Amino acid sequence: LPVAGGSTEGEGAQGEGGEITKEEDTKLPLKYELSYNYPNPFNPVTTLRYDVPSPGSVVSIVIYNIKGQAVKRLMNQYKAPGFHSIAWNGKDDRGESVASGIYFVQMKAEGFRQTRKLVLLK
Numbered sequence: 001l002p003v004a005g006g007s008t009e010g011e012g013a014q015g016e017g018g019e020i021t022k023e024e025d026t027k028l029p030l031k032y033e034l035s036y037n038y039p040n041p042f043n044p045v046t047t048l049r050y051d052v053p054s055p056g057s058v059v060s061i062v063i064y065n066i067k068g069q070a071v072k073r074l075m076n077q078y079k080a081p082g083f084h085s086i087a088w089n090g091k092d093d094r095g096e097s098v099a100s101g102i103y104f105v106q107m108k109a110e111g112f113r114q115t116r117k118l119v120l121l122k
Helices: none
Strands: 019-022 046-052 057-064 070-079 082-088 101-109 112-120
Touching: 046 057, 046 101, 070 082, 070 101
Parallel strands: none
Antiparallel strands: 019 082, 046 082, 057 070, 057 101, 101 112
């Protein structure tokens, strides 16, 4: 939805793998950030928003179970600066649905690391 000032916040195109990328007129993030997912708790899909301030940054986003084991690698690639989001469908790297419970999503990029808690309810 367009907002005052002509921003395209909320508009975007969904790419392969559930990724949604938004481009805004002139605004870029000032820092890396992994926002809280929504909805949370979720079933079956949740959306993760993240910000990339620097060009050519390699961004890694991984889902971990409560034991600290990686269950889903959502991304490990160069990302352009901007406001981005990606969806997780509650499936692991083998394409199997994970059990209900607490999971953690971690974003890493150029010395940045942030972790958020996710709750999957079935």
